[in-house]
Amino acid sequence: MSHLSRSIALYGTDEEIPPPRLLRAGKLSAELEAGNLRYIRWQGEEVLRAVSFIVRDKDWGTYNPEISDLQVTEDSESFTVTLRAVAGDSAQRFSYDARIEGRADGTLTFHGRGRTHGGFLTNRTGFVILHPIEGIAGAPVTIEHTGGEINETVFPEIIDPVQPMMDLRALTHNTPGGLTVRTLMDGDTFEMEDQRNWTDASYKTYVRPLALPWPYRIEPGEEIDQTITVTVSGAARTGAAGGSVSLRAGAALGPTPPLGLGLRPEDARTAQEAVASLRDLNPAYLVLHHDPRAGHDRASLESMLEMARALGADPWLEAVITATDDAGAAEEISALGQTAHDLGDPFGTVLVSPAPDLKCTLPGSVWPDAPEAAALYDATRRAFPGVRIGGGMFSYFTELNRKRPPVQHLDLVSFTTSPMVHAGDDRSVMETREAHPAIIKSVAQIAEGALWTVGPSAIGIRDNPYGAAAKDNPDNIRQAMNWNDPRQRSLLGAAWNLGYFADFATGGAAAVALGACIGPFGAVSAASDFPRPWFEAHGGVYPVFHVLRGLARLNGAEMQALDLPASGALAGFAARQGAATEYWIANMGPTQVEVVVAAANALGVAILDADCFAEAAASLDHMDRLSDNQSALTLDAFAIARIRTGD
Template sequence: MTDTALAFTLYGTTQADPAPRLLTAGKLTAQLAGGNLRAIAYDGVEVLRAISYLVRDRDWGTYDPALSNLTVRETGDGFTVAYTASCNGPDGSHLAIAATIEGTADGRLTFKGEALSATGFETNRCGFCILHPIVGVAGTPVAVEHVDGSIEDTKLPDLIDPWQPFKDMRAITHTALPGVSIECRMDGDTFEMEDQRNWSDASYKTYVRPLALPWPYRIPAGEAVTQQITLTITDSRTADTLRAPAGNTGVIRLTPGISSGTMPAIGLLITPEEARASLAALQQPDAPKAQDLLFHFDPTAGHGTQAFRDFAEIAALHNGTTTLEIAVPCQRPLDTEMQEIAAQMRAANFTPGAIMVCPSVDRQSTPPGSKWPDCPPLENVYAAASRAFPGIRLGGGMLSYFTELNRKRVPAGNLDFVSHCTNPIVHAADDISVMQTLEALPFITRSVRAIYGNIPYRLGPSTIPMRQNPYGSRTMDNPQGGRIPMANRDPRHNGRFAAAFAAGYAASVLDAGLETLTLSALTGPFGLYAGKGEPAVEGGPRPLHEVVKGLAQLAGQKWQTVVTSEPGKVLAFQVETAAGRAIWIVNLSAEKQSVDTEQLGIPSAQTHLAPFERTCIVI
């Protein structure tokens, strides 16, 4: 297979993420990618996930600035980087950025950025974002220095904070490993932190310009905006306390875990726009035997009785359960709206087994400092739904993401289940960031359980492409098939990348005790089957198809966790099936991985996985 063909198989596109450049200054290392720094480590331990200079538009989309005049100088003691970048606004405006980066062997790193516009420039955010990792860091002590000079000794949140855990920040210090402290100082503006695990990002994000200030805002013409991030690493270890270098055999070890439970039912999303294609796909011999069909209905999008007729025809072919999710307009009396929907359902002879209702307006996020939109009390919404759909299981939550559910806690006392979605390309869409979102999923599900207890819990649809944008007026079109945040189509959905992501997703949320997990639609840009003429798959099943089909076959079976020595590269779990113990192993990386499975009782002690390969071993 040629390199181009392999890239298309893996990612659904021949466009590749540029490989980062490794920068070294003594024990300090960082990866330079697109003018920003990621994977900043000291003595082999990640101390910051990223330092990035970002410019966002009025819909919170991220500009992809054109870099020029890039120079990188490396010596035995450190490195320096300089470049210029530019952004062009939709109104013809222009923003120029000059950046310098310096790292030294004594554990000091500075990143300075200056933005200047000759025209004036509209933006929602312009400046630095600093990402702290979450694994091994969540819930640990930090010292926060505020802009008034006061010091707050506190902890990073363990359960996900719905709002900003820290405001008015000048610096934050944490411990990376015993005897090594990391101070991150932020000059040039007032910074604050948000818990990015809300959006399934695997980080805490410290960013510039408080959200309580108006946005979008305009950078005045001719007025320079200068900021600087200074990372200072203090290593107080002695020769006796230095950690021994970790042995690297290149083999990832798998061992049995102690957690166990029951595999969730698998759902598939069906929209009115894809109903006819979904009907045809459901009749294919290889159609997955999903346990639940999740029908989407939105009166504000023009959905009506015909949608229910199509849903009824599809439901007649399905042997499992059916759920209807309704985006309630909340523009007229609730009973009137709900009864009209119920009448349309009766006219079409469509009776779902469960209904999930969410006010349409709650699909839009309400950021800190913003005014909550008009919406009837959720107790009233649920009561009207109960009257309109008697005898049908009623669910609530959010048709959007955990962020919205965390910020607007639904009254779940009379609900039969609670639900929300996730999306991995809200803030970043590069391959590494998307896969890293799997790290945040256990924090999300544990936070849901802390809020709602043991209520039945449904998760999804959760796909790489974004089906709705709570943070702007629209999702982003992606005609060139790039890696774009908030895009309604993503090329990787056509590749093995999406299959690995879905398998890793399932492994990451097992501990949540989910009732139903929905990882895709049946057809369309979020579907298991591609549309006609789509590249690589030519209207057939995508690689994701086999993963979802396999998970559906495992529904209701007993699972047990598998511990992996490098969870960022390989995840696994095992399930008791009629055929024997099935061990799912998935490579989350673009490199081949060797996995030691001896402790799992597999006769062949080592398994080799190709990039983004998922294997199932039955013993």
């Protein structure tokens, strides 16, 4: 595709997404999207983030349902939605009917009934309910169990690694605005997990306890029949919102941490072809992934080291250890240390993980055989004397939280995240920033004073701990668990990366790695076997390149607080270099945002948005071109601004 549409610029894809339909019944409102409900509100205050009837495959991937016979009736006092849907693939299909009713008295019901004719293998089919986290974390909740027992507890504040609430029939809680919300679940036994583990901005109450076998088979003729009833009472106390956002650099937060990129052996040769652009990006370090199961060896290490040397980047070794016993792991690490010594001892940081830890072990399950963590780390220190030893998880914070390392044997704790393990839509991806403060607080507790780092993280998932593999994406669409996600190449992706770095850098990370040099998580367009609309014909750099390049140049500069709310319209970062303060700001949504910069000195501003997308793709120094004296800005959808004051 040679034509650059606004959709390609904003999202990296021309996939059409029908807008949600707003349903109203008196003070009750909800958004109908893909047959499910989002943003259930009473008098404007959010009471639930979502109620959804979902169908998942054996790898925890969520099917996009094919909806038919959609009927919506609505008046001032009520709304009713009925639909039929089919979810599945070429191997299996599950059909269901749904009925949604909302009333002005504050009652909302969602009924789903489904069946399969040929049998259906699934990890979850039925309802999930999402509770928002802002103003809810740490707040009281009343639990009604399936046997009728009632007890009082609280929503977790520090992220719970397992299920904080189990055997659920109903939950009752109060919103920050003073509403009382009761959620009744009929048709099966429900339990709750803390979805902040995956950076989702919610607590999730879901059907079918994880202690039961999975995947499980729904037999032909078997019926799934469930109902969710939400009852809201009280009057919301909500304040007015809107207007421009004012930026003012505040308290000093310490030096900006180094920014890194990921690199895998299969991308090393292609990355060499983009070395000029990547050298200009100037990452502080490269995380070199080494996994003998994928055929990685000395030659593959050499190819990645060559790339690190070409960029002047510090090489970090991310080594998967395949042996499952202590003696075998020690021998494997010793051999790897000898290889590194033969290559000139290039690694200043070595991260290690047993291969079994790359896969999820659900709460209550038996952990697979793996080397004892302390013994593994001590063997690594012997094999790599004098270097910094890191451990934790190469997969997600979830797994780190469930299997916490003995930090006294480590110099640093590491993990990664992805914003689309459970949902792939744009809003869910951007909402994950709301979970970052809890991730930061929780990982600091896990690290017990040790340094901690995050990444390489990207919108797409590097690996799938919950199934066989990440999803291929030949149609270039938005979907959960994408390996190649189109937004990596878009302005939305650039905004997400800026917000991610800002959150974890100001939150105390010793280093932050984002994405990769090239490939599906890359910053530079390169030949590939996945779709790259417009870039296939024009090449160049993705919008995220300009964000990473700017942040890399702030390494060591004094960070300053901006106090932007995690759920707000803007994400950003400020740092002081000498007499100048530099702001990097992103509009995190699809609508324009007015920004006012509270600074007495002259302003220099550079903008990256849809209007200059093509120009920026061809210009490595696009964000160096500062215009003068713009204290008030209008940022278009997912636009990035670099603002410099005090020169």
